[in-house]
Amino acid sequence: MLGRGLLALLLFASTGSAWAASSGETLPIRSRQISSFAVGSSATQFGALEFVGGLEMTSANSLFGAVSAIRFRPDGTSFIAIMDTGHWLEGAVTRDADGRLSGLTDLTATPMADRNGDVGLAKWKVDSEGLALRSGQVVVSYEQAHRIDIYPDPGFAASTPIGSLALPFPIKELRNNGGIETIAVAPKDGPLAGATIAVAERSVDRADNLLAGILDGPQRGAFAVVRKDPYAVTDGAFLPNGDLLLLERRFSFGSGLGMQIRRIAGDTIKPGAVVDGEVIFEADMRHQIDNMEGLDVVVRPDGEVRVIVVSDDNHSILERNLMLEFRLTTAVTQ
DSSP: OOOHHHHHHHHHHHHOOBOOOOOOEEOOOEEEEEOOSBTTOOOOEETTEEEEEEEEEEOSSTTOOOEEEEEEOTTSSEEEEEETTTEEEEEEEEEOTTSOEEEEEEEEEEEOOOTTSOOSOOGGGSEEEEEEEETTEEEEEEETTTEEEEEESSSGGGBOOOEEOOOSSOGGGSOTTSSEEEEEEOOTTSTTTTOEEEEEEEEEOTTSOEEEEEOSSTTOEEEEEOOOTTOEEEEEEEOTTSOEEEEEEEEETTTEEEEEEEEEOGGGOOTTOEEOOEEEEEEETTBSOOSEEEEEEEEOTTSOEEEEEEEOOTTOTTSOEEEEEEEEOSOTTO
């Protein structure tokens, strides 16, 4: 009997078709380097992460912004990102003579197409939040109109979805604005053997734990993540050893913005498990942060692990588009 994920993929593949893609729009970007992470301090070590550098980015094109997730290609330079306005964002980072982020180049935005090939839809239909790359595919999660769609890679920006991934729990359990924010693909040689996982932003089970699931592979099934109130999960990515880093954000008018990163042991992620992990990084309004929404792990040629986080400015003049880069200073094998 076909698994539900495979069955959904075959059904969509039979109905999906190429469409006349909208051309990508080139976005001019102005970048300002961020050399210090803590305001008024030259400190570089923050928990298990060492600040390398960052960017504050603006554009004369009002389309730029609202970045909700980012994934780097194996070269560690070119990337795919999504904006929660229903747009693909493609480009590459540049670096200065010291190897610090210095800007973005070749940045283009292309509207996402739905299963009918329609673009320019109302935001609630294309509220793209989670992003993952796996062999020959780009996987995107959407909230409000909850779903996880699969696009071909290369060719995702010029394609309708070619399939979907089913969740291992009832989709009706997802909150309207608290659905699947994290889609991540585990290392093939790690405990999850290359499986794709999903974690909800705020949707919880009866025990008040965040809904999560292993979406494919022999361990397919639901698990849960301990909720760390007042934080909400906004993204995640796997380390080379199979541990999962979860990016979490908080906001209140009293304390302002905050973020943290939790490290969850990969071998604890199993069907039926309730997982938690050590908080390895924390920041608040005393640091150069904003509405931090996206996280990726980049492994450099020498094996050094970098963690890159990006913010979603919600197209508001009160928020900023940031890209921050850190070096993981604790052993990846721990």
